[in-house]
Amino acid sequence: MSAKILLVNPPIYDFAAYDFWLKPYGLLSVAGYLRGKAEFKLFDYLDPLHRLVAKQKQLQSDQWGRGRFCCERIPNPTCLHHIPRYFRRFGLPRNMFEAFLRQHGPFDFVLVQTMMTYWYQGVEEVIEDIRKICPNAKIVLGGNYVTLCSTHAQGLGPDFLVQGVNLEPLWQFLQIGPDSKQPALWQAYDKLNVGVLRLSNGCPFDCTYCSVPAVYGKFKARPLERSLAELNLLAKRGVENIAFYDDALLFNAEEVLMPFLEEVLKRDIRMNFHSPNGLNARFVTRELAELMVRAGFKTFYLGFESASSQWHRRTGSKVSSDELVRALAHLVAAGANPQNITAYQLLGHPYINIQELEGSMRFANSLGIRGMLADFSPIPQTGDGEECRKWVDMDEPLFHNKTAFPIILLGFDEVNRLKDLQRRLNRSLAQ
Ligand code: B12
Ligand code: SF4
Numbered sequence: 001m002s003a004k005i006l007l008v009n010p011p012i013y014d015f016a017a018y019d020f021w022l023k024p025y026g027l028l029s030v031a032g033y034l035r036g037k038a039e040f041k042l043f044d045y046l047d048p049l050h051r052l053v054a055k056q057k058q059l060q061s062d063q064w065g066r067g068r069f070c071c072e073r074i075p076n077p078t079c080l081h082h083i084p085r086y087f088r089r090f091g092l093p094r095n096m097f098e099a100f101l102r103q104h105g106p107f108d109f110v111l112v113q114t115m116m117t118y119w120y121q122g123v124e125e126v127i128e129d130i131r132k133i134c135p136n137a138k139i140v141l142g143g144n145y146v147t148l149c150s151t152h153a154q155g156l157g158p159d160f161l162v163q164g165v166n167l168e169p170l171w172q173f174l175q176i177g178p179d180s181k182q183p184a185l186w187q188a189y190d191k192l193n194v195g196v197l198r199l200s201n202g203c204p205f206d207c208t209y210c211s212v213p214a215v216y217g218k219f220k221a222r223p224l225e226r227s228l229a230e231l232n233l234l235a236k237r238g239v240e241n242i243a244f245y246d247d248a249l250l251f252n253a254e255e256v257l258m259p260f261l262e263e264v265l266k267r268d269i270r271m272n273f274h275s276p277n278g279l280n281a282r283f284v285t286r287e288l289a290e291l292m293v294r295a296g297f298k299t300f301y302l303g304f305e306s307a308s309s310q311w312h313r314r315t316g317s318k319v320s321s322d323e324l325v326r327a328l329a330h331l332v333a334a335g336a337n338p339q340n341i342t343a344y345q346l347l348g349h350p351y352i353n354i355q356e357l358e359g360s361m362r363f364a365n366s367l368g369i370r371g372m373l374a375d376f377s378p379i380p381q382t383g384d385g386e387e388c389r390k391w392v393d394m395d396e397p398l399f400h401n402k403t404a405f406p407i408i409l410l411g412f413d414e415v416n417r418l419k420d421l422q423r424r425l426n427r428s429l430a431q
Contacts (some may be wrong), residue, residue, distance in 0.1 A: 002037060002038050002039055003038045003039070003108040003109060003174065003175075003176065004038070004039045004041075004106070004107050004108050004109075005031070005034070005038045005039065005040050005041075005107065005108065005109045005110070005111060005174075006040075006041050006042075006043065006101075006104075006105075006107040006109070006110040006111070006134075006137070007024075007027050007028070007031055007040060007041070007042045007043070007110075007111050007113075007185075007188060008027075008042075008043050008044075008045075008097075008110060008111070008112045008113065008126050009023075009024035009027060009042075009043070009044040009045055009046055009047075009113045010045055010091070010112060010113065010114075010119070010122035010123050010125065010126045011045040011046070011089055011090060011091030011092070011094075011122040011125065011126075012045075012046070012069070012089070012090040012091060012119050012122055013074070013077075013087070013088070013089050013090075013119060013121035013122050014087070014088065014090065014116075014118070014119060014401065014403070015083070015085040015086065015087055015088070015401070015403035015404070016085075016088075016403060017069055017071070017088075017090040018066070018067075018068065018069070019046065019048055019061070019066055019067045019068065019069055020066055020276050021065060021066060021194050021196065021241065021243030021274060021276055022046055023194065023195070023196045023243075024044065024113035024115075024143075025184065025196045025198065025245055026113060026142060026143045026144075027111055027112075027113035027142070027143070028184035028185050028186065028188065029184045030111060030142065030162075030167065030170070031111070031184070031185035031188065032182045032183050032184040032185045033167070033178035033179055033180055033182055034174075034176055034178060034179075034185075035179065035182045035185060036179075037176050037177070037179075038174075038176060040185060040188055041104050041107075041188075042188035042189065043097055043100050044189070045091030045092045045097070045122070046069060046090070046091050047092075047189065048061050048065075048067055048069075048193070048194075049189070049190075049191040049192065049193060050092060052070070052092060052093075052096070053069075053070055053092070056070065061193065061194075064241050064272055064274060064298060064299060065193055065194040065240065065241035065243075065272075065274075069090040069091060070090070070091070070092070071088040071089060071090040071091075072088060072089055073086050073087070073088055074087055074088060074089050075087065077121070077398050079393075079396060079398055079399065080398055080399075080401065080404050083403065083404045083407055083408075084407075084412055085403055085407075089122075091122070094125065094129065097126070097129055098129055098132075098133060101129065101130065101133040101134055102133060105133060105134040105137070106134050106136060106137060107134055107137045108137065108138065109137060109138050109139075109140060109174060110130050110134070110137045110138070110139050110140065111140045111142065112126055112127070112139065112140065112141050112142075112158075113142070113143050114141055114142065114143035114144060114145035114146050114153065115143055115144055115145065116144065116145065116377070116400070116402075117144065117145045117148050117149050117377075117379070117380070117397040117400045118377070118397050118398050118399075118400045118401040118402075118404075119145065120145055120149070120152070120153070120156065120397055120398075121398075123141065123145065123153075123156060124156050127139055127156055127157060127158060131157075138159040138160065138173075139157075139158045139159050139160070140158065140159065140160045140161075140162065140170065140173070140174075141153055141156070141158045141160070141161050141162070142161070142162035142163075142170070143162075144211075145397065146161050146162065146163055147163050147164050147211075147215055148211055148215075148379060148380055148381065149380060149397050150163050152395070152397055160173050164215055165201070165215070165216065181223075181226060183226060183229050183230035183233055184196075184230060186230075186233055186234060186237055186239075187233075187237070189237075191238075192234070192237045192238065192239055193238070193239060193240060193241065194239060194240075194241045194242075194243065195230075195231075195234035195237075195239040195241070195242050195243075196242065196243050196244075196245050197227055197230060197231060197234075197242055197243075197244055197245070198222065198227075198244065198245045198246050199221065199222055199224075199227050199244070199246055199249065199256050199257060199260055200219060200220060200221045200222055200246050200247075200248065200249070200251070200256055201216050201217075201219075201220050201222065201247075202216035202217050202218050202219045202220055202247060202248070203216065203218075203219055203247040203248040203251070204218060204219045204248060204251055205248070205280075205316050205317075205318045206316050207315055207316035207318055208314070208315045208316055208382060208383035208384045209315060209346070209349065209376070209378075209379065209382055209383075209384040209385065210316075210379070210382060211379045211381065211382055211385075212247045214381060214382075216247065219247075219248055219251050219252065221252070221255060221256045224256075224259055224260060224263070227260060228260070228263055228267075231264070231269060231271070232269075234271075235269055235271065239271070240271065240272055241271070241272045241273075241274060242271050242272070242273050242274065243273075243274045243275070243276050243277075244273065244274070244275050244276075244277065245277055246277065247277065248280060249275060249277070249279060250279055250280055250283035250284065250288065251280070251283060253283060253285075253288050257288070257292075258287075258288065258291055261291050261292065261294075261295035262291070262295075264295045264296065265294065265295055270296065271296050272296055272297075272298040273292075273295065273296050273297040273298065274297070274298060274299045274301075275297070275299065275300060275301050276299075276301055277301070278301055278302065278303030278344055279300060279301065279302050279303065280302075280303060280318060280319055281302050281303075281304070281319050281323045281324045281326070281327035281328075282318070282319050282320075282323045282327075284326070284327035284330050284331060285330065286330045286333070286334070288330075289327075289330035289331045289333070289334040289336070290330075290334040292331075292334070292336075293331070293334040293335045293336050294334075297336070298340060299340045299341075299342075300331060300336060300340060300341045300342070301342050301344060301372070302319075302324065302327065302341065302342070302343050302344065303318065303319065303344050304319060304324055304343040304344060304345055304360070304364060305318075305319070305344065305345055305346045305349075305355075305374075306345060306346065306355045306356065306357065306360045307321045307356060307359060307360035307363045307364075308354055308355050308356040308359075308360065309321075310354045311351055311354050311355045311356070314351060314354065315349075315351070315384070321363060324343065324364075324367070325367065328341065328367055328368075328369060338368050338369055339370070339429070341369045341370070342369065342370045342371065342372050343364040343367075343369055343370070343371050343372070344371075344372050344373075344374040345357065345360055345361060345364065345371060345372070345373055345374065346373075346374055346376050347373040347374065347375050347376060347406050347415070347418060347419075348375055348376035348402075348405050348406025348407075348409050348410060348415070349376045349384065350376075350378075350384055350387050350388060350390075350409070351384075352409070352410070357418065358418070358421065361373075361418075361421060361422055361425055362425065364425075365425040365426075365428065365429070368429060369429075370426050370429065371422055371425060371426065372422070373418065373419060373422050374402075375402035375403055375405070375406050376402065376405055376406055376409075377400050377401065377402040377405060378392070378394065378399075378400055378405055379400065380394050380395075380400070385400075388405070391405075391408055391409055392405065392408060
């Protein structure tokens with residue numbers, strides 16, 4: 001008899017959370033490798049098409065598949081009691097999971113997705129409920145929090161941790177052999193309107209605030225045929241919006257993104273593509289911009305971070321202001337709507353003194369595109385994250401919280417002032 005495996009995407013405990021094309025892609029990928037070799041059930045606390053959420057008007061997704069999560073207010077965690085923002089639990093109610101476990105259990109294994117390090121309270125809740133209702137199930141955690149904070153994750157009491165990207169120990173633990181050609185298990189959802197793809201792993205840069213280089217190593221393309229098969233699967237499931245989760249989607253585009261998009265056009269696959277994870281403006285050529293727009297890219301998020309060349313030199317030199325200007329010209333000439341182009345800039349980075357943030361915000365605004373302040377989350381084992389031990393206890397992942405850290409570094413009033421300024425600058429574009 002094949003193993004019975006439950007897949008869980010936990011609720012989020014945070015000050016803010018928004019469905020910015022959030023899917024448990026690591027978890028679904030692992031389950032995909034085991035397709036046909038085990039019996040699967042999925043419980044995704046953040047599923048926007050769950051019947052409980054789908055019927056609430058204010059929670060409905062926008063035209064590109066983004067939206068709000070259902071949530072309830074809860075007290076701030078003790079160590080963040082001084083942060084003057086409301087803390088919340090986002091996702092389906094806890095008793096729904098309990099009822100689900102009673103109805104569909106027992107399970108042999110439960111695989112739990114972990115994402116932001118500071119979201120571990122959701123994982124803790126899930127483990128507690130499984131232990132109570134399905135005490136014999138073996139609990140496996142994998143994903144970003146486990147990879148970056150493995151000792152802390154061990155303390156939550158799982159049976160097995162999958163750190164990083166090597167899945168060999170997992171196959172041994174499950175005693176099931178994988179089929180690595182299989183796409184993610186998107187069939188686990190009854191209904192689906194958003195999908196995720198990743199055409200590559202890793203990144204050629206080495207930014208001092210980022211964990212990707214250490215975890216994934218240098219850039220490596222994934223097999224094109226496998227990505228196309230996954231896109232096909234998503235198209236058949238009725239998905240209209242695809243978010244790319246690549247770290248460096250535009251790097252080596254002639255060999256990775258461009259052949260993929262050419263196939264999309266050749267096969268007449270119509271999708272809206274999105275890049276929530278920040279594109280590198282340096283790689284946007286005229287040809288690439290044209291192809292992206294023709295193949296269906298609708299929203300463009302560019303990782304700009306700062307207009308200060310000194311700041312960029314100190315953190316990894318990933319992009320310059322000139323490169324941003326050039327990329328925008330190509331995108332707009334290709335037909336991209338400037339209202340759907342956004343430049344991310346880091347708020348609350350420890351080198352804010354040389355970041356010239358306000359000037360950078362005004363600069364992006366002068367180019368006629370929206371700016372978005374990406375609150376800085378200090379990441380353990382990165383150069384900049386380790387420096388943040390000066391301000392917070394980095395061994396407590398709640399201190400990596402992206403709402404909390406900028407307030408701790410800059411103060412509540414200064415954070416509000418900068419956010420207000422960003423709002424005003426964006427509003428000025430609409431006039
Ligand atoms: C996509 C992405 C996002 C998406 C959302 C993703 C989501 N579902 O929540 C968006 C764009 C919204 C986002 C936002 C942010 N992100 Co982000 N993001 C990522 C990214 C690129 C991929 C995450 C992912 O889905 N990985 C899973 C898949 C794609 O990876 P995979 O390699 O196929 O997985 C394999 C293994 O890891 C393992 N595995 C993975 N999961 C699981 C689960 C199980 C059970 C098992 C067994 C195995 C397993 O097996 C897989 C198969 O081979 C990572 C970087 C990275 N490369 O991981 C950063 C990353 C997670 N983000 C990061 C940051 C900093 C942010 C922001 C704070 C940025 C900002 N300032 O705004 C925000 C925070 C959002 C919030 N609300 O708090 C940091 C982590 C920060 C932290 N403290 O944890 C990362 C690590 C990048 C970095 N700079 O180092 N992000
Ligand atoms: S370019 Fe992006 S993914 Fe690459 S190291 Fe820098 S921040 Fe990380």
